[in-house]
Amino acid sequence: MLPRRGDKPEKIVRMHRRINAPEPMNDEFSIKFPEVAVENLLDAIPHGIAVVDRDCKIVAINQTLEVLTGVPLADALGVYVDFILRSNIARRGRTFREVLASGETQAIEGDIVSRDRRKIPMRFTIAPLRGHGAEPAGLVIVLDDLSEVVNPAGLGTDVDIAESIIGQSPKMREVFELIPLMAHTEASVLITGETGTGKDKIAEAIHKRSSRAAKPFIKINCGALPESLLESELFGYVKGAFTGAVKDKPGMFRLAQGGTLFLTEIGDMPLPLQVKLLSVLDDHEFFPLGGEKKIQVDVRIIAATHRPLKERVAEGLFREDLYYRLNVLHLHLPPLRERETDTRFLVNHFLRTMAERTGSSVKSFGDEALRLLMDYAFPGNIRELRNIVEYCVNICQSRQIEVDDLPKYLFTRLAPAVAPVAAPILPEQPPPPPRESGQDWQSIEKALIVETLTQTRGNRSKAAALLGWGRTTLWRKLKTHGLVSPAGARIENEEG
């Protein structure tokens, strides 16, 4: 009886042993099937099979193994078995030699790398082939594919990534393809992209896919802290290093030991600290503030910035050597306006999650509201899109979001003509460009305020209404952007 699909490898080995057994089985077999070679018999078995001699060199392989390894039988003959199998169980041949020495069948779980570069989990059943002598004449190795029963490593994290980062556009697909590649190395990664493009999420995804996933992922914003505080946060300090240092502080580098340190807004890191960071990246060790003992660390660095680092290098604001040290692997995240198909997808995603979170009955966007959103440039990218959807979900009183539920500042940017006050006052004023790029949100917001105030001839109440803000918000933002002198501010404030 020939082996059948689904037979356990051990059973196949037993059958194979019978086939290759000395008298009387061989005689009986060869009498009944005089034309059938052993290779033909092996081809009928739906498992990879290799037969090797006492030197562990290939004597026969079946078609299944030929397909798996991509090596035809003619090329495989006489080759040491593990060069053909590409398994992780051979231990330079010791595994096979042990079976030859003991004469006992072994079943070992491991994997192979196939012809199409897949790592396939396998159960290897290694059985001795009995000849006429006392010692085995060789081995038969049966490979049982365990792909369907073993959950491939990393599948869970793929799901996590899919849930946390959304995008179907070609540009985002390229990014998704790069994430596992970047996770596979220990090199530093530099993520660039405008504000709100998801640099943090990508950094976390790279960490989760890497071999450091079980270790900490620590994020620190280099632009949010003054130099001295950032230094102590990164490198820690020892007790007594300065007034108030009443106990040792480990610092982020030590807390991230074995894991990943994510330095966001690296472009804003003060120059003196850049020197220290470069030194740590090169030597994997540093002195904490006030410390006399070097601390050794094993931390992978992922850095991110929305600033054009190369330009900052040219301006002398960022060290060139650190730039090249961080820029080993570079990942640029496209702004939302370049991710054509993703906007609608993200709108629906945020609408669903916001409605669920707030218990709102809002189900969809009306056609006109959706069209306006699709035409908007989203200078604040995904963060801005999420905020707009959140605003709409909170404001909307019906099941469908209409134009009236959108933040008013969208109209100002999209078409000044719809602003009732602006149009008659300055009819010659050219419409603002529909899409802007290369600016950060702060400068865009400042330009927007100036533009709106120009339209309303400086009337802040009207400007605030057009922008969809309260007067106080507009006032605060005017101060933030330095758009008003203290003296003028008082007068304007009293007026409007």
Added chain:
Amino acid sequence: MKILLTVQDNSIAPRFDQATEIMIAEHDGQRLTAEPRTIILPHRSAEELSDLIVKEGVECVICGGIEESFHKFFTWKKITVIDGIIGGHAEALQRCLAGELLPGTVLPSAQGKG
């Protein structure tokens, strides 16, 4: 220009991620410019090996079986990968320099010939 070979004894190591020894050969496009140097890796790690390959500025990797993600990574880094090679590393290097080594080649030395 640098060629990196993953080696096991005198052969190309069967698997990239299981390699514990590598050989780096520098050449001028036709012949070697220096004696190839051998590096023993502290442990098996495809990630660390990939890192080393990038840092060393290697332009071509000759290896046995390699996973698709690493192959893609090297392609992305514009590093040529000649994988699935079975046989002696000296022969593989020689053929590579002559521009005659293709992925999946079983060299005569693997079968005790040549």
